[in-house]
Amino acid sequence: MNKILLKFAYKLKKMDKYILIFLCTSLLFSCTKNEGCTDPVANNFDVNASLDDGSCDYNNYNINLHFTQSIESNALIKDSLTYLNHSNINYSVQTLRYIISDIKLHKEDGTSKLIDSVQFVNIADESTKKVTISDVTDLEYTSISFTVGLNDSYNVTNLFLNESFFPSFTWPEMLGGGYHYMQLEGEFQADLANGNPSFYNTHTGPTSGTDFSFNKTFPIELYVINNQTDIYIDMEITNWYKNPEIINYSSDGIMGNSSLQSKLKENGENDVFSVYSSE
Amino acid sequence: MINRVILIIFALLTFACEQDLAPISGCTDENATNFNPNAVTDNGNCIYFSTTPYTIEVPYGFPNMIIPQNNPMTVEGVNLGEKLFNDPILSADNSLACINCHDKSSSFSDPNQYSTGIDNIQGTRNASALVNIGWNSSFFWDGRSKSLEEQAFEPVTNPIEMHDTWQNVENKINANLEYKDLFLDAFNIDYIDSNHIVMAIAQFERTLISSDSKFDRYIRGEEQLTPSELSGYAIFNSEKGDCFHCHGSQMFMDNRFHNNGLDIEPFTDLGLGYVSGNSNDNGKFRTPSLRNIEYTSPYMHDGRFISLEEVVNHYNSGGNYSSTVDPLMKKIGIGLQLTNEEKQDLVSFLKTLSDENFITK
Numbered sequence: 001m002n003k004i005l006l007k008f009a010y011k012l013k014k015m016d017k018y019i020l021i022f023l024c025t026s027l028l029f030s031c032t033k034n035e036g037c038t039d040p041v042a043n044n045f046d047v048n049a050s051l052d053d054g055s056c057d058y059n060n061y062n063i064n065l066h067f068t069q070s071i072e073s074n075a076l077i078k079d080s081l082t083y084l085n086h087s088n089i090n091y092s093v094q095t096l097r098y099i100i101s102d103i104k105l106h107k108e109d110g111t112s113k114l115i116d117s118v119q120f121v122n123i124a125d126e127s128t129k130k131v132t133i134s135d136v137t138d139l140e141y142t143s144i145s146f147t148v149g150l151n152d153s154y155n156v157t158n159l160f161l162n163e164s165f166f167p168s169f170t171w172p173e174m175l176g177g178g179y180h181y182m183q184l185e186g187e188f189q190a191d192l193a194n195g196n197p198s199f200y201n202t203h204t205g206p207t208s209g210t211d212f213s214f215n216k217t218f219p220i221e222l223y224v225i226n227n228q229t230d231i232y233i234d235m236e237i238t239n240w241y242k243n244p245e246i247i248n249y250s251s252d253g254i255m256g257n258s259s260l261q262s263k264l265k266e267n268g269e270n271d272v273f274s275v276y277s278s279e
Numbered sequence: 280m281i282n283r284v285i286l287i288i289f290a291l292l293t294f295a296c297e298q299d300l301a302p303i304s305g306c307t308d309e310n311a312t313n314f315n316p317n318a319v320t321d322n323g324n325c326i327y328f329s330t331t332p333y334t335i336e337v338p339y340g341f342p343n344m345i346i347p348q349n350n351p352m353t354v355e356g357v358n359l360g361e362k363l364f365n366d367p368i369l370s371a372d373n374s375l376a377c378i379n380c381h382d383k384s385s386s387f388s389d390p391n392q393y394s395t396g397i398d399n400i401q402g403t404r405n406a407s408a409l410v411n412i413g414w415n416s417s418f419f420w421d422g423r424s425k426s427l428e429e430q431a432f433e434p435v436t437n438p439i440e441m442h443d444t445w446q447n448v449e450n451k452i453n454a455n456l457e458y459k460d461l462f463l464d465a466f467n468i469d470y471i472d473s474n475h476i477v478m479a480i481a482q483f484e485r486t487l488i489s490s491d492s493k494f495d496r497y498i499r500g501e502e503q504l505t506p507s508e509l510s511g512y513a514i515f516n517s518e519k520g521d522c523f524h525c526h527g528s529q530m531f532m533d534n535r536f537h538n539n540g541l542d543i544e545p546f547t548d549l550g551l552g553y554v555s556g557n558s559n560d561n562g563k564f565r566t567p568s569l570r571n572i573e574y575t576s577p578y579m580h581d582g583r584f585i586s587l588e589e590v591v592n593h594y595n596s597g598g599n600y601s602s603t604v605d606p607l608m609k610k611i612g613i614g615l616q617l618t619n620e621e622k623q624d625l626v627s628f629l630k631t632l633s634d635e636n637f638i639t640k
Contacts, residue, residue, distance in 0.1 A: 158340055
């Protein structure tokens with residue numbers, strides 16, 4: 001093999017300079033014929049190009065991810081003791097803080113893109129209710145998936161020391177360790193004319209170390225206006241307490257109550273979350 | 280021929296330069312503290328401003344400390360801050376220092392319900408303990424300051440505290456040769472302004488770290504807790520006692536504000552509501568850390584409780600309902616219903632958070 005190469009090099013040396021120059025030019029010329037943008041996603045995709053010349057031009061999109069909360073399909077009004085639950089008990093929502101993690105967009109071909117690994121949503125802080133993912137090059141996504149809470153691999157004591165939900169979301173070691181998934185708190189009262197309201201604390205998390213987080217996947221169709229697209233992940237608060245399991249308000253804590261955590265997970269998986277995009 | 284001409288020109292140029300500038304030699308580096316703008320030849324004697332970095336050791340289970348970028352921790356700054364903290368020069372009549380109301384043996388808090396200023400006037404709140412405050416995201420019981428630097432501005436001019444003016448403090452400190460040297464070493468400044476005074480104090484306050492209590496040693500596996508302390512620890516971290524939602528993690532605080540059911544409306548002290556102007560915040564106060572709680576009596580923003588037993592009794596009785604009471608006070612009006620033994624266990628556990636070295640060394 002080496003011998004052949006050496007022979008070839010020797011022949012080249014002997015060749016006339018002009019022949020060499022001619023050869024090189026023709027090579028270059030033949031290449032340019034097939035150079036161009038070879039990425040079908042790019043604006044200037046060239047079907048004839050076989051060699052990418054780095055000229056691909058992409059659109060940069062922003063995905064605005066919104067976290068919304070509703071009661072009976074209307075936007076939640078905080079601190080308002082005017083809502084009625086499944087058994088006609090008046091209730092309000094004063095605190096609602098929760099974690100949505102591992103938010104991914106998926107394409108039909110099975111590829112996916114992680115757009116937010118851990119999102120802490122606090123209804124008292126507007127800045128936590130919207131995330132913008134910028135420089136997204138294409139929007140050929142057909143579904144979205146996420147985890148409500150933190151799954152076992154994430155839910156480890158001291159893993160999120162520098163996140164805004166530390167230390168208030170800490171789930172004590174002796175109750176399983178890690179972090180809350182959700183703190184949903186407010187007042188409830190059967191008869192508003194009689195005495196003071198009581199408080200409920202619907203706190204979900206890894207009771208006794210069991211993973212009660214769950215995954216949801218929704219189909220999506222993305223609409224683009226001015227290179228922006230909006231995705232809304234909505235929590236229907238009422239549905240945590242019904243469909244299929246009926247859960248009544250109580251002033252007892254539920255962080256050590258595996259049976260209630262399991263029911264809340266079942267309701268949560270059923271119809272608490274929905275996803276829509278704006279047209 | 281050409282080469283010769285060039286040589287002559289160079290020789291002439293060199294000679295001309297030497298004639299004009301040779302006498303002025305000194306430090307030519309603008310970054311040096313002894314930079315001489317007239318010097319052209321460097322004499323190799325430049326002196327540079329340098330400080331020794333002060334390393335904060337972040338205790339187990341704590342996040343990174345909040346340190347402003349423009350006030351990095353230095354040994355010189357911390358030492359200067361400690362001197363200022365202990366110096367009554369900050370008060371109008373040179374009689375009252377920070378340390379007088381933030382007593383070290385009380386974990387840098389005031390054992391008196393209210394602190395007394397230089398004009399013998401008392402405030403309406405108990406002076407906060409200064410422990411692990413480098414991790415606090417706001418200061419004062421009502422959270423009105425967002426940094427330690429900002430906080431330190433206030434007591435100096437507060438009429439019921441040090442009642443001085445910053446101009447007067449600057450005059451006094453600039454007239455003090457020792458402070459002139461110390462501020463030069465710490466910050467490389469000739470005129471000492473109020474900004475640098477509070478920066479030094481804040482640096483010192485960030486070093487007030489407690490992480491060597493009996494509880495810490497228990498977590499590190501170095502020491503055992505008694506059965507009573509362990510029982511208290513379990514109550515603390517169960518929803519029966521439910522102390523952890525506000526006093527959770529190794530920090531024993533949540534950097535948030537709550538109304539813990541002390542009073543009924545109308546509130547005499549609006550707390551956070553006074554600062555935010557939002558009536559939904561009325562009666563809410565910053566959660567204090569429970570570290571060194573044994574040393575920081577009296578308790579609550581107004582120092583109304585003398586003993587930890589009284590504090591536990593407050594929560595055990597359930598507290599008072601008001602429109603802003605925190606939903607976490609879910610046993611409002613009912614109480615935790617702890618037995619006397621359980622209450623005693625809880626107090627025993629709270630005392631494991633005492634760090635003797637912190638208040639003595």
